[in-house]
Amino acid sequence: MSKEQTLSRFYLFLEKFERFDKKLIYLVLLLGLISIAALYSIDKGQSNLYFKHLVRFFFAIGVMLFISFRSISIWYRYAYHFYALILFLLFILKFIGVTAKGSQRWLDFGLFHVQPSELAKLAIIIVLARFYHSVKSEDVNRFFNLLLSTFLIVIPFLLVLRQPDLGTSLLILFAALGVLWIVGLSKKIIISGILILIISLPFAFAALKPYQKNRIINFFDSSRDPLGANYQVNQAKIGIGSGGIFGKGYLKGSQSSLDFVPENHTDFIFSHIAEEFGLVGSLLLLWLLFTIIKRVILIGDKATTNFSKIFCYAFAFNFFLYIAINLGMVTGLLPVVGVPLPILSYGGTAMLTNMIGFGIVLSIQQHKENYF
C-alpha cells in the first residue's frame, strides 16, 4: 500500500470521525462515567467492581466505535447469521451454561462470562428489522408473514424462558412487539393479541414460580410482608425518598452502601444515585436518558433505509423499555422484575449489548448513503 493510499485512508477515517453524531457519543460516555462514579460510591471504593465496570465500559466503547466505522450493510447482510449464532448460544447454554442464582444464564469463556439472553434482545431487533425491511407494507399483516415473525420471536423467547429468566424473556417479547408495532402490524391483530393475553393471564399466573407469584401479589399489596418480598422495593424507596431535593451528597448515601438495598450494584443502582443526588440529580439523569433516546430516534428519522429506521426506532424503544421497567420497579410503580438500567447497572453483557446497539445506530448515521 502506497503512502498516499494510507494517507487518504487516514483522512477518510478522520472525515468519518468528523461526521459522527458526537453528541450521542458524549451522552453515552457521560452515562458510563456516572455509572462508574455511582458504583465507586456504593462501595466507597472498597471493592473493585467500579474498576471492572470501567474496564468493561471502555472495552464496550471500543466495540461501539469499531462497529460504527463498519458499514451498516454488514448487519443487514448477516442479520440472520447473527440471529442463528445467538440461538445456538442460547441452545448450548442448557448444556455448558454456568448456573448462578438458580438459573443457567452465563456462558463461561474463561476470561469473561457472556449472557446470551442479553444479546438475544439485540438479535431479535436486527432479525425482525431485516425481515420487515423486505416485507411490503401491505403484506405485513399477511398470515404467512405473521407466522414467520412469530417463529422468529418465539424461539429465543422460549429458550430464555427456560433458563429460567422471566424478566429477560418478557423483554425480548416486548422488544419484538415494539418492532411489529413500528412496521405497522394492524391494530386489529394487536387488540386481539391483547385480549388473548388477558384471557390467558390467569393460566400464565398459575404457571409462575411461587416467588414470582409473590412478587406480583406483593406489588398490589405493599404493606404485606415488609421484610420479605417487598423488602427490596421498600428499601429502594427509602433510599430515593431520603435523598430529598438535593440529595445526601456524593459518597454520603447510606441505603445502598450499607447493603440495605439489595442488588444495589445492578438493578437498584438508580436508588443510590437518587439518594446521593436527590430529585435534582435523578431528574437530570432522566433527562440524560431521554436525550439519548431522542438522539437515536433522530438518527432513525434521517436514515434512508427501512432497515435502519426500524432498527433505530426499535432499539430506542428497547432502551426505553429497560429504563421504564427498571425505574418503575425501583420507584415502586411496577412489580419487581430483574431488569437492569442500561449502561448504569453493573453487568458486562448488558452493557456490551447496548454499546453494540449504539454502534449500529452510529453506523446508520455514518453510512446514510448505503443502500442494500
Next chain:
Amino acid sequence: MRFFKHRPSDGYQTKSGIINRRKAILNTVKYTFFGLIGLRLLWLQVFKKKKYTVLSDRNRYKEWKIASERGLILDRFGNRLAESRQVYRIALIKGDVTDLEFVLQNLKKILNLTEDVVEKTINEFRKIRQFQPYVINKNLTWSEFSKINSNLFILNGVQPFVSMERHYNFPFEFAHTLGYVGLPSEVDLQNQKNDLFRTPGIKVGKNGIEKVINNVLIGRPGFTRFEVNAAGRAVRTVEFVDGVSGNALRTNLDLELQRLIFSRLGSTAGSVVVMDVNNGEIYACVSTPSYDTNKFALGISQDELNVLLNNDRRPLVNKPLSGQYPPGSVIKPLIMLSALDNKIIDQTYVHSCPGKIELYGQEFYCWKDGGHGKVNFTDAMKKSCDIYFYELARLLGVDRIAETAKKLGMGFNLLPEFEEEKKGLIPDTKWKKNVLGKNWLLGETLITGIGQGYMLSTPIQLCKLIAQFANGGYNVIPSFFGTVKSKREKLDFDSDHIELVKETLNVSTNEPGGTSYGSRLTGELKFCGKTGTSQVVKLNIKDREDDGSPTAREYKYRDHSLFAGFGPVDKPKWAVAVVAEHSGPGSRVAAPVAKTVFDFLFKKRFTNV
C-alpha cells in the same frame, strides 16, 4: 364492529409513512412514562422525604445504650445510704458468639455459674436481637475477671466490662424504706413510654424510695451510636455520648437513729416511725425483721426468696406503711377529742368504772380487773380506762368518731406514691352497710372507742395522728425527702380541746400511775404519749387470766404492743409511733422503744432554738 372493518379510505401508505406514524405514537408513550417517573420521584423525594429520612436513619444507626450511674441516696446529714459501686461483669454479644454451648461451658467452669443462670442465659439469649449484648447476671471478682480476660481468645463473643451496680451500705436497716433495684419487668417496660428501660443492664427501682423517684435517680444513659449495615453489624462509631449520672437524693432520714431503732427492735417484728411534728419530715422508718437488699439488687435466688416469703414475721412487708393494726388504746386521744369537739363532755366529766359493764346483752371489760372506780377526765387517759371510753363512744356513736378520725387524716393514704401503702380502715355505719351488707351493732361502737373491732391503722398514720396533737392541731404531711412547702393548715378543731388532750397525754407518761410512767425520761426534756395493747383475737376468760405472760398464747394470737407519743412535751418537735407485733402490752414493749428513741433525739438532735 366498525373498528375491525377494512377501511380503504386510509388510502395507500408508504412504508416509511407507516413507520413514522407508529413511531410518533410510541414517542408519546415515552414522554408520558418519563413524566410519570418524574412525578413519582417528586412525590417520593419531596413530599415523602421526611418519612423516608426517618426510615433511613432508623436503618442506618443503632444505639447501644450504656446505663448511667444511679444517684446516691443520702440521709439528712449527707451519709451515704445507697451508692453505686464498680463491678466486673461480662456480656455475650449475639452474632459474635459462635458456639453458645461451648462458651457457657467454659464460663461455667471459670465463674462457677449455677445451672439456673446458664439456663436463663440460654433462654434470654435466644430472644435478643442480632449484635445486641446480653449481660450475665453475676458480679465477677477481680480474679474471675482477669481469668476471663486471659481466656478471651477461646471465648468468642464474650465481652468483659466494668459497670456500676447499686450497693446499699445499710441493706437491712433501710431495706423497706429505700427499697431496691432490679432489672425492669415486663410491666415496667410496658408502663414506660420511652425506651429508657430498654437500656441493656439497666436497673430500675422496684419499691420504696428507689421506685418512687426512680426517674431522678436513674440519670440519662449514655450511648454509642453506630452506623450498621443491613446485617446489623457495626460499621463505624458515629458518636459517643456520655450518660448523665442520676441526681443524688438527700432524704429526711437519720442514719444513726434508724440504726439505733433497728438494733433496739432486734428480733421483734414491728415498726417505728419518727416524724417531725411540724413539717412531717420522716427521721426514721424502721420495719423489722428485714432482709438484705443487696441480694435483691443482684437478683435473689428462688430458694432464698422462699425463705423470706415463708417467714411468719413477714420480713418483706414494709410494716410502717402497709402493716394494718387495730390501734387499740392509742386511738383514745382521738375519741376524747371527738367527744370534746362534739360537746358530748367537757373536762369535768366523770364516769364510774366497775371493771365490767353489761350492755345490749354483752359484757365489756376494762383492762383492769375490778375497775378504776370513779374516773375523771385526766385519769381516763392516764390509766387508759376502757369503761370511760366505752361510754364516750356510746355517747358519740360511730359516725361521729369516724368523722373526727377522717378530719385527722386517718383512713387515707399518706404517701400515695408508695404503692405498698395501705389505707387502714375507719369504720362507720355506711361502710358496714356497703361493704359487709349488715347493720351496725351498738356493741361495735363501744369497742371502736378503744381502737378495736373493725378499725385498722398503719404505724405512719398513728405517727401523723399524734404529731397533729403535738403541734396543736395542724395538718402534717409525712415526707421521706424534701418538705411539703405548703402553708401550715389548721385542722378544724378547737385549740383548747387539743391542749386538753395533750395535757392528759403528758400525765399518762410523766405522772405516777400513768400507763407509760415506767418508760418516762427523767431529764430536763420529757416526752409523753399513749400506749396501746391491741387484741388480735377476742379474749376468753382463760386468756384474761393468762394476761401478763406473753408466751401463753400462740405467736400469731398475741397482742400487738403499740405506743404513739411526742416530745419534748413543752415544745413538741418529734412524734414517734411504735408497733411491736404480737409482743404484749404497749407499756412493756412499745413504750420503752419510744423511750430509747426520745432519749437519743433529746441528747443528740435537740437544739434549743
